[in-house]
Amino acid sequence: MNKNFLELRNISKSYGEKQAVKDFSMTVPEGSIYGMIGPNGAGKTTTIRMIMDIIAPDTGQILLRGTQVDESFKNRVGYLPEERGLHKKMKIKDVIRFLAELKEYKTQAWDEEIDFWLDKMSLNDCRDKKVEELSKGMQQKLQFITTVFHKPEIVILDELFSGLDPLNIELVKNSIFDLRAGGATILFSTHVMEQAEKMCDHIVMINEGQKMLDGELATVKAQFGKNTVQIVFDGDPGFVEKHSTVARVLTFPSYIEAKLNDGADHMQLLRDLVANNSVSKYELVEPSLYNIFIETAGIAPNSEQSEILKEGALNV
C-alpha cells in the first residue's frame, strides 16, 4: 500500500479577490477512506475540482503515486460532483455503458455487470427505463453506480450524502466499504461530520480555504484526549454548563456533550450530578469531530456558525 497515493502540495486558488484555497496540502494513503470535512464554502469543492483538473490551481502540485496527474488520471478516477445530473432521455443501461465507455472501460459482460450493480443498489427493474422515469433518490443511486462502474482506483465523492435518504445512505456506505475492500481509495467531502466519523479512517478539516488538521481519525481524536462526557439526565442543562469542571456544553436533542477543563476531575461532575438528578447515561468519550472542529476553528459555541455546523452534524 502506497502511503502517498494521492498528494496535494501547497495548492492555492483565488477567484478575483477571494482566496478559495490557501496553501493546502494533503496526502491520501492508498486504500483509505479519506474524509474532507468543513462547512459549506470552506473550499472542499474547489479542491476537488482542482484534483479533477476541471479548474487549474494558481500554484501547487497534484501528484498521483508521486507523478503529476495527467490525462490518464481521468480513466482511473470515479468522480461524483456535488451538483450532478444524467441524460434524462437515455435508458439506464445505456447511461451506465456510455459513461463507462468514456472512461475507456472494456468488458465482455456489460449486461451482467450492469445487472450486478442495479441489483446491489436495489434498482432491479430499471434497466430499460429512462432516467427521467426514476425518482430523485433512484437517480442518485444510479449516479453512484456510474461513478464506480468502471472500477476506478480512486473514487472522489463531493458532498456524497446531500439529498440521500437514510436507507440509501446505508446502501451507498456499504458499497463504499466494498470498494475499499476491493482495493480502491475513497476520497469524499462532506459537511455532515457525524457521517464522516462513522466512515473515515483519515480526515482533513478545512475552514475558510485552509487546512486546520489532518491525519488518521483515531490519532486525531486521541490528540484531543478523552476529555468529553456525554450525559443523559433529567435536570437542567444549565447546571452542567455552570459546573466548575466544564469548559463548554453542546446541547443535542437526546443528550448533552460537555467538554471538561484541562486537568479537571470528571468524577467530580458525576458526583454532583447524581446528587441532584436522575442520570441515565454518563460516558467519558473522545470528542466528536464536530467538537474538535469547533475548537480548532476557534468558533464560539452556540454562535450562528456553530449552529450551521451542528445542523450538519445532526442531519444524518
Added chain:
Amino acid sequence: MSKINTIIKHEYLEIVQKKSFLLGILAIPLLMAVSIFLPALIMENTSSPTQKYTFVDFENGDLADEIKDELLRLQTSDSVPQFDFGSIERFSQDDVTNWERRKSELNDLVQNGEIDGVMILYPDIARAESLIVISKKFDIKVLRRAERRITTVLSAERLRLANVNLPSDSLASLTRRVDIEVVSPAGKSKSFETAFFGMFIYAMIMFMLIFNYGQVLMRSVIEEKTTRIMEVMVSSVSPFQLMMGKIIGLSLAAYTQVAIWGIIGGAIRYSVGGTINATILNSIDNLLNPVVLVFFLFFLVIGFFLFSTLFAAVGSIVNSDKESQNFMMPIVMVFVIPFMLAPVLTSASEASWAIALSLFPFTAPSIMTMRLALAAPESFNLADPVIIQALISLVIMTVTTVGMSWLTARIFRIGVLMYGKRPTLPEIFRWVRKT
C-alpha cells in the same frame, strides 16, 4: 481517440433514433417541394374569369375598333372571351368637361367593383409608348397577353403609316417574338428557371442542415450544462474531445440525412424518368451536375463544421435557449442575406461583391454554392474562374474552421462549467487569452 468515438456514437444515435430525424427526412423535401412548385402550379392552373372593361377612345377611329376586336379574341382557359367590353365610348380631345365627368363616374364603377377596369386609348395611340388601364386588379398574365395583341395591331398601323401595307395576319407572323435559348459549351440547355431552382435548392439544403443541426448542437450543450452532466463529462474527457465528438457526431447524422435524400431523389428521378414535366426533369438533372454536387458536399462538410463551432461556443456561454437568442441573430443574418441576394445573384454572379461574398468564409457555403449552381460547370476545369474561386474559398474556409475550432475550444472549456450569469464579451476574451 476512443473517447471521441464514444461521444460521436452517442451523439449520432441520440439524433438518428429520434422520431424527429425521420420526420425531418420526409418533411423537409416535402416542404421545399411545396414552397417551390405550389405557387407555379397554382399560377398555371388558375383561370382568370372574363373581365368587364369599359373601352374609352380619343379620336383613334377604326384603330380603336381593331384593337377592341383583337382583344375580344383573347380567351380564358375555359374558352370564353377574356374581356367583355360593351361599346366604345368615344370622346374628342377638346371635350374635357364631359370626359372629366364620365371619368369620375367610371372611377366610381371601378372602385365599387361593378366593372373590372377602364382601358383608355389616348389620341394618336399608334405613336404612343403606352395605353392606360384604370383598375384595382393587377392580373399580370392577362395584361401581358393583351399587351402582345395590342402591339401586333399597333405594329401594323405603324407600318401602314410608313406606307407599308400588309394584312394583319401576315403581320402577326412577321413581327413575332424570338426566344433566346442559352446553351452551355457542352450543349446542355440552360434557363433562368432551372438555374434559379438549382441554386435555391442547394442554398436551402445548406441552410436547413447547418441551422437545424447547429441548434441541436447548441441545445445539447445547454442541456448538459443546465442538468450538470457537464461536470461528470469533463471528468472523463477533455472539453476539446467533448466538443469535437459532438460536432462530428452531428455532422454524421446530417450526412446520413443528405445521403438518404440523395438516394430517394435519385430513385425518383430514374423511376419517373420521362413521365414528368420536361422543365422539372431538366431542373433535377441540372441539380445533379456532378461538379456542382461534389463542391456542394465539400462546402457542406466544411461549412457545417465552421458553423458548428459557432453554435457550440454560443451553447457553452449561455444558460438557456432564451439567452442564446441574442447570439443567434448574427448567425441567422449570415444565412438570410444570401437568400435575399439570390435574385440579384442570378444576373450578377460574376460581380465583385458576389465574388467577395463567396470567398468570405461565413457566407461562402451559401453564396459560392449558388454561384456554382448558376455557372453549372460541366468539368473540373482549372481554367474556369468559378472553379478556381471555389477552391480558394474552400481553402479560406478550412483555415478559418481550424482557427475557429481553436478559439471555440478555449471558450467552450471555461464556458461549459460556468453556471449562473452569462459572461460579458471582455470576460470571453480573457478566457481565450488564458490557457
